[in-house]
Amino acid sequence: xxxxxxxxxxxxxxxxxxxxxxxxxxxxxxxxxxxxxxxxxxxxxxxxxxxxxxxxxxxxxxxxxxxxxxxxxxxxxxxxxxxxxxxxxxxxxxxxxxxxxxxxxxxxxxxxxxxxxxxxxxxxxxxxxxxxxxxxxxxxxxxxxxxxxxxxxxxxxxxxxxxxxxxxxxxxxxxxxxxxxxxxxxxxxxxxxxxxxxxxxxxxxxxxxxxxxxxxxxxxxxxxxxxxxxxxxxxxxxxxxxxxxxxxxxxxxxxxxxxxxxxxxx
Amino acid sequence: xxxxxxxxxxxxxxxxxxxxxxxxxxxxxxxxxxxxxxxxxxxxxxxxxxxxxxxxxxxxxxxxxxxxxxxxxxxxxxxxxxxxxxxxxxxxxxxxxxxxxxxxxxxxxxxxxxxxxxxxxxxxxxxxxxxxxxxxxxxxxxxxxxxxxxxxxxxxxxxxxxxxxxxxxxxxxxxxxxxxxxxxxxxxxxxxxxxxxxxxxxxxxxxxxxxxxxxxxxxxxxxxxxxxxxxxxxxxxxxxxxxxxxxxxxxxxxxxxxxxxxxxxxxxxxxxxxxxxxxxxxxxxxxxxxxxxxxxxxxxxxxxxxxxxxxxxxxxxxxxxxxxxxxxxxxxxxxxxxxxxxxxxxxxxxxxxxxxxxxxxxxxxxxxxxxxxxxxxxxxxxxxxxxxxxxxxxxxxxxxxxxxxxxxxxxxxxxxxxxxxxxxxxxxxxxxxxxxxxxxxxxxxxxxxxxxxxxxxxxxxxxxxxxxxxxxxxxxxxxxxxxxxxxxxxxxxxxxxxxxxxxxxxxxxxxxxxxxxxxxxxxxxxxxxxxxxxxxxxxxxxxxxxxxxxxxxxxxxxxxxxxxxxxxxxxxxxxxxxxxxxxxxxxxxxxxxxxxxxxxxxxxxxxxxxxxxxxxxx
Numbered sequence: 001x002x003x004x005x006x007x008x009x010x011x012x013x014x015x016x017x018x019x020x021x022x023x024x025x026x027x028x029x030x031x032x033x034x035x036x037x038x039x040x041x042x043x044x045x046x047x048x049x050x051x052x053x054x055x056x057x058x059x060x061x062x063x064x065x066x067x068x069x070x071x072x073x074x075x076x077x078x079x080x081x082x083x084x085x086x087x088x089x090x091x092x093x094x095x096x097x098x099x100x101x102x103x104x105x106x107x108x109x110x111x112x113x114x115x116x117x118x119x120x121x122x123x124x125x126x127x128x129x130x131x132x133x134x135x136x137x138x139x140x141x142x143x144x145x146x147x148x149x150x151x152x153x154x155x156x157x158x159x160x161x162x163x164x165x166x167x168x169x170x171x172x173x174x175x176x177x178x179x180x181x182x183x184x185x186x187x188x189x190x191x192x193x194x195x196x197x198x199x200x201x202x203x204x205x206x207x208x209x210x211x212x213x214x215x216x217x218x219x220x221x222x223x224x225x226x227x228x229x230x231x232x233x234x235x236x237x238x239x240x241x242x243x244x245x246x247x248x249x250x251x252x253x254x255x256x257x258x259x260x261x262x263x264x265x266x
Numbered sequence: 267x268x269x270x271x272x273x274x275x276x277x278x279x280x281x282x283x284x285x286x287x288x289x290x291x292x293x294x295x296x297x298x299x300x301x302x303x304x305x306x307x308x309x310x311x312x313x314x315x316x317x318x319x320x321x322x323x324x325x326x327x328x329x330x331x332x333x334x335x336x337x338x339x340x341x342x343x344x345x346x347x348x349x350x351x352x353x354x355x356x357x358x359x360x361x362x363x364x365x366x367x368x369x370x371x372x373x374x375x376x377x378x379x380x381x382x383x384x385x386x387x388x389x390x391x392x393x394x395x396x397x398x399x400x401x402x403x404x405x406x407x408x409x410x411x412x413x414x415x416x417x418x419x420x421x422x423x424x425x426x427x428x429x430x431x432x433x434x435x436x437x438x439x440x441x442x443x444x445x446x447x448x449x450x451x452x453x454x455x456x457x458x459x460x461x462x463x464x465x466x467x468x469x470x471x472x473x474x475x476x477x478x479x480x481x482x483x484x485x486x487x488x489x490x491x492x493x494x495x496x497x498x499x500x501x502x503x504x505x506x507x508x509x510x511x512x513x514x515x516x517x518x519x520x521x522x523x524x525x526x527x528x529x530x531x532x533x534x535x536x537x538x539x540x541x542x543x544x545x546x547x548x549x550x551x552x553x554x555x556x557x558x559x560x561x562x563x564x565x566x567x568x569x570x571x572x573x574x575x576x577x578x579x580x581x582x583x584x585x586x587x588x589x590x591x592x593x594x595x596x597x598x599x600x601x602x603x604x605x606x607x608x609x610x611x612x613x614x615x616x617x618x619x620x621x622x623x624x625x626x627x628x629x630x631x632x633x634x635x636x637x638x639x640x641x642x643x644x645x646x647x648x649x650x651x652x653x654x655x656x657x658x659x660x661x662x663x664x665x666x667x668x669x670x671x672x673x674x675x676x677x678x679x680x681x682x683x684x685x686x687x688x689x690x691x692x693x694x695x696x697x698x699x700x701x702x703x704x705x706x707x708x709x710x711x712x713x714x715x716x717x718x719x720x721x722x723x724x725x726x727x728x729x730x731x732x733x734x735x736x737x738x739x740x741x742x743x744x745x746x747x748x749x750x751x752x753x754x755x756x757x758x759x760x761x762x763x764x765x766x767x768x769x770x771x772x773x774x775x776x777x778x779x780x781x782x783x784x785x786x787x788x789x790x791x792x793x794x795x796x797x798x799x800x801x802x803x804x805x806x807x808x809x810x811x812x813x814x815x816x817x818x819x820x821x822x823x824x825x826x827x828x829x830x831x832x833x834x835x836x837x838x839x840x841x842x843x844x845x846x847x848x849x850x851x852x853x854x855x856x857x858x859x860x861x862x863x864x865x866x867x868x869x870x871x872x873x874x875x876x877x878x879x880x881x882x883x884x
Contacts, residue, residue, distance in 0.1 A: 002664045009676060012748075016680075016756055028760040028785065031778045042692045049690060053683045060679050063654050068672065071593065071662030080854040080864065081659035085599035085652070093651045094602075094644065101640040104690060109633060111692040116629035137448075137548060182547040183442040184559060186624060186699065190765035190778065193696045197625045200441050200559050201542030204626045217778055221624075221699040221767045223435045225442060225449040226359035229770035 002072035010065035013057065032191045035216070037209045039193035041111045049104060118205060122173035125207045130168055130243075132177045135185035135198045138227035140218065142166050147247050151177065153203065160250045166218065167246045168210065170237035175207040186222035189235060197222050210237040291837075299410070301402035302837055306409050307388030308730055311723070313412060314380035315804065321371035322797050326790075328364045329754075331356045333783075333790035335772045359450040361771040362433030363423075366451070369436035370419060370459065373577065374466045377711060379412060380719055381580035382473050382508070386501045388726065390477055392828035392835065393495050395486025395844040395869075400479040408472035411465055418462030426455035435769065437566060440540035440559045444522060446529045447550040457530050460523050467516045474508035477501055486827065488846035492604075493868070495826055495850040496597065499604050500583025503611045507572045507579075511615070515569030518562060525557075563625060567618035575614045577711060579607055581718030582649060585671045587850070588725050589653060591824045592668035593660025594864050596851040599652040606645035606652075613642040623691045624698045632691050639689040646682050650675060661854070661864070666740030667822075670721035673748055677713025681706055684759065699769075702762025708755045720744070720803065727807075728821045732833040733814030735806050743802040750796025754789050761785065823865045825850050830869045844869045 023029050034043045113120050129151045134141040142165065145151040146158030168174045178187050180198035187206060188195045196206045210216070220231035238246075300306060330339055336355050356364070387405065391398055399405045423431045433451030434443040438459070446453040481502045485494070494502075524537040538555025540562045545553040590597045597603060619627065619635030653675045662668060684706040688694045697703060720743070727735050761782060766773050773779045820829040827844050828835075846868045852858060858866040 002662075005664050005669060005672075009672060012676075012752060016752070019756065019760070023760050023763075027764075027781055028757075029763055031765050038692075042696055045690060046687065046693050046696070049687055049693060053686060057679065057683055060650060060654070061676060064657070064672065064676055064679075067654055067657040067659075068662065071657065071660055072664070074661060078661055080594040080661040082596065082854045082856070083598065084596050084851075085602070085655065089651075089655070090599055090602050090648070094648055097647045098641075098644050101643055101686075102637075104686065105637045105640045108636060108690045108692055112629060112633060112636070115692060115695065116632065136546075182545055183445075183448050184439055188699075188767065190696075195624050195695050195698055199626045200545050202626055217776055219767065219776060223362070223439070223442065223769045226357075226362055226433065226771075228362070229358065229767075229772050230775055232776060 006068035006072045013061040036192040042193045125173035125175040129175045136181040140233045164233035169240040170213045178204045188221035310383035317375040324368035329790040333787040358771040363431030377577045395827045396484035397838045411469035415465035422458035426453045432459040447548045474505040477505035496586040497583040500579045511569045511572040518565035567621045571618040572614045581715040592663045594853045595660040598655030606648045609645040674717045681709030700762040701758040705758035735810040739806040746799035753792025
């Protein structure tokens with residue numbers, strides 16, 4: 001029975017590892033490879049940490065199981081090792097993890113600066129935000145500047161509005177201004193590895209460069225009330241020309257008073 | 267203290283628990299409004315075990331919705347007729363209440379009071395050789411302030427209507443929690459929730475002052491700081507954390523109450539600490555103010571991150587004691603264990619910002635908080651290595667106490683390692699507010715702390731009631747809980763990697779999460795197994811109080827001062843005032859072997875010649 005317990009503590013980490021190993025094949029892993037430039041860097045850092053953590057996990061769980069095994073096979077009359085510790089071991093297992101942890105921290109800094117520090121944003125994106133994304137319970141309101149003008153902080157006549165669908169150019173750095181009209185929300189685009197809270201009273205710039213044209217889920221990641229789960233929207237990445245065409249269409253729809261339609265049908 | 271004469275015969279098995287005269291107490295003052303730390307500790311323990319079942323039931327309701335979204339809830343849905351309009355389904359606002367109250371109950375009414383309240387109260391005087399706490403009445407109040415808190419949390423369930431309990435998460439971020447129109451649960455329910463939170467804080471603070479004073483001033487002769495069991499060190503450090511962090515939460519709580527009080531009472535108090543101007547919430551009139559919602563997050567996490575260690579450190583201390591006893595070996599690296607706990611507590615005050623990596627705070631702050639957060643993994647790692655060192659080559663007693671402690675170490679490793687992903691800001695940007703974090707803190711709070719508590723209940727049960735719990739039942743409980751726990755929480759890592767956000771009543775509305783339903787169903791079944799297994803603990807606990815096998819003073823052959831007192835100790839604890847002669851972990855020492863045993867009580871005097879010098883030295 002003693003051996004059973006030692007094997008028990010060896011067995012479950014193997015199950016955990018097996019589950020992680022088969023996860024990607026079963027679609028229990030990232031929803032897709034990263035589809036933004038920053039996403040690649042984030043995933044790279046994730047896999048770096050994953051390797052370090054897996055080695056540590058295997059090492060410590062094996063050692064724990066082995067300590068149990070040693071106790072299990074000891075004769076019942078056996079004597080425990082009388083020891084208060086080892087100064088040398090303490091130093092080793094303080095310094096080695098310290099170096100690893102500092103190393104992990106240092107690897108993160110550049111990417112963090114690239115994602116968050118405004119002065120590091122690509123210039124073309126920083127100077128011309130494509131849209132304002134205004135979160136509210138429980139939808140995303142998009143405001144584009146009137147074609148040919150710059151996006152201003154406060155709405156201006158001629159601005160174009162749409163709900164729950166953001167059209168942005170692919171393959172070029174893009175910035176949006178994130179706001180909220182009521183409570184806190186968070187702008188989360190899993191396939192782009194983008195997440196940023198929308199904080200009442202603040203305008204927060206968010207940039208990304210989508211690598212492939214297509215549709216990307218946008219959802220809310222900060223509890224915002226009973227309908228938190230249904231703030232479902234999408235980002236549509238397409239060529240700059242297609243974005244222009246979309247905005248032109250939007251402008252036309254928005255300015256359409258219905259009079260022309262009526263006349264032509266008569 | 268200086269007047270104590272050492273009594274050489276500490277092994278008098280005198281049934282008369284106290285030498286000095288003592289009048290009989292009435293039932294009320296003995297068992298209800300008792301000032302005896304042991305009774306208070308047991309009151310805390312039974313209250314928290316019952317609250318554990320309440321919190322667990324709330325968690326199972328959450329799991330029900332995630333596995334079978336919008337299907338009629340079994341038992342409860344029909345029993346109370348709660349959701350007649352919804353036809354027995356959980357409504358989304360009820361779902362927000364479920365996870366909010368699950369966390370609030372588990373954190374404020376289970377984990378914190380079971381560690382500091384139950385074990386802290388019961389163990390501190392016994393392990394340091396005092397006859398009671400420094401402030402017994404304050405101690406009694408710290409327990410009885412829990413009940414108004416439980417009452418306030420209870421009222422918050424129904425204050426806003428049966429389906430509109432507090433629904434802003436246990437973190438209650440404004441402005442969602444600050445404006446009544448923001449959510450069904452943001453009205454009166456939220457105010458009552460805040461009152462409950464404040465009262466729990468009052469209770470904790472009274473305990474904390476008491477623990478610090480008792481540990482500093484009331485140690486038995488010879489009980490130097492570095493002869494204290496690690497349990498006492500952990501309680502001491504925890505009490506300091508409480509004392510310094512809690513006022514900030516209390517202040518923040520009052521600020522939020524002042525922001526909202528005008529919604530509950532006809533009062534002119536109407537502050538706007540956390541409300542910026544110009545917000546239009548749910549088509550209400552635009553807000554006036556000039557507040558800053560991020561301020562709440564800073565204040566809240568300035569308390570609540572140290573609170574994470576308040577919820578862990580005492581379990582670390584207790585597990586160190588139990589592992590040493592059950593391996594019949596000294597703790598490996600006693601001083602590094604003390605220093606690493608102190609380091610965790612110190613660093614614990616400067617890492618709160620890692621909860622706010624996506625909040626829009628200054629990125630330079632993010633870098634600082636990332637580095638301090640990474641560094642807090644270091645003392646945690648040191649502790650893990652030392653625990654493995656403690657077991658290494660020991661004469662292991664494979665009872666349920668040991669197994670639960672070994673599980674503590676094994677599962678704490680998982681919780682610690684998953685923390686590294688979230689300490690790294692760029693990686694955290696993806697994992698923030700997904701199920702990855704839910705997996706992480708359940709591995710720490712359930713996997714580590716609760717398994718430590720399960721072990722502690724069984725280990726100190728004989729001292730509480732003079733009887734043993736059934737080890738066989740505890741082993742079955744251990745296996746079922748361990749499997750259920752891993753089956754519930756390990757897959758959450760994968761859900762997090764798959765990008766499933768937390769606090770979603772229906773994640774499957776989003777196409778890229780649809781295929782995760784079967785995995786969620788598996789997790790819910792695991793959770794039900796785990797929940798049912800707790801009835802074994804409950805049954806074993808209450809059955810053994812009355813019918814358990816009777817035991818003597820020291821059934822585990824342990825060293826601590828508490829084991830030299832009768833089981834259960836009478837009022838005043840020790841029949842002979844204890845004197846401490848050595849550290850708490852001298853298992854298998856040559857000195858013990860000379861006595862023909864593998865343990866030596868801290869009160870067991872050295873050979874005659876040495877005694878006088880030891881006492882004179884004191």
